[in-house]
Amino acid sequence: MSDWPHIKSQIYQEILQRLEQNIQEAQIAYVQAKESRDSDTKSSAGDKYETGREMMQREMDKCSALMDQNKHSLQIIQHVPIHRTYESVEKGALIITDKGMYYMLVGLGKISLDQKDYFAISPESPIGSLFLGKKVGEFILLRDQKIHIQGIY
Numbered sequence: 001m002s003d004w005p006h007i008k009s010q011i012y013q014e015i016l017q018r019l020e021q022n023i024q025e026a027q028i029a030y031v032q033a034k035e036s037r038d039s040d041t042k043s044s045a046g047d048k049y050e051t052g053r054e055m056m057q058r059e060m061d062k063c064s065a066l067m068d069q070n071k072h073s074l075q076i077i078q079h080v081p082i083h084r085t086y087e088s089v090e091k092g093a094l095i096i097t098d099k100g101m102y103y104m105l106v107g108l109g110k111i112s113l114d115q116k117d118y119f120a121i122s123p124e125s126p127i128g129s130l131f132l133g134k135k136v137g138e139f140i141l142l143r144d145q146k147i148h149i150q151g152i153y
Contacts, residue, residue, distance in 0.1 A: 020074070023074070026064075087152070127140070
C-alpha cells in the first residue's frame with residue numbers, strides 16, 4: 001500500500017504552488033499590458049492608436065479575470081482539510097481507479113510526482129461530477145468507458 005496521505009499532501013502543495021504562480025504571472029502580464037497601453041503615443045492615425053489601446057485593455061481584462069479565478073481557487077482549497085479520509089468522493093478526496101488517479105479539488109490537469117501522474121479535477125468538471133458521491137467498488141461511465149474506483153483517500 002502506498003503512503004496516500006503523504007502523496008495527497010504533495011499534490012496539494014503542487015496545486016498551491018501552481019495557483020500562486022498563475023497569479024504572479026497574470027499580475028506581471030497585467031502590469032506589462034497597462035504600461036504598454038499607457039505609453040502608447042497618439043499618432044496621426046488615430047484609429048490605430050485607439051485599436052492598440054483597446055487591445056491592451058482587453059489583455060488587462062483577461063489577466064484580471066485570470067487573477068480573480070486563481071485567487072478564488074486558492075481560497076476554496078485553503079478550506080478543504082487535506083488529512084481527512086473519505087467514505088465517498090467529495091471535494092478533497094484522492095481517487096484511485098483502474099484508469100488513473102484523481103485529486104478532487106480544482107481543475108489544473110496533470111500533476112506528475114515520482115514518475116506517476118495524478119489529475120487535479122474540479123467537482124464541477126464533467127468527470128468530477130460523475131465521481132461525486134461514489135464509493136470504493138463503484139464505477140463511473142465516461143465516454144463509454146467504465147472507470148472502477150479502487151480507493152478513496
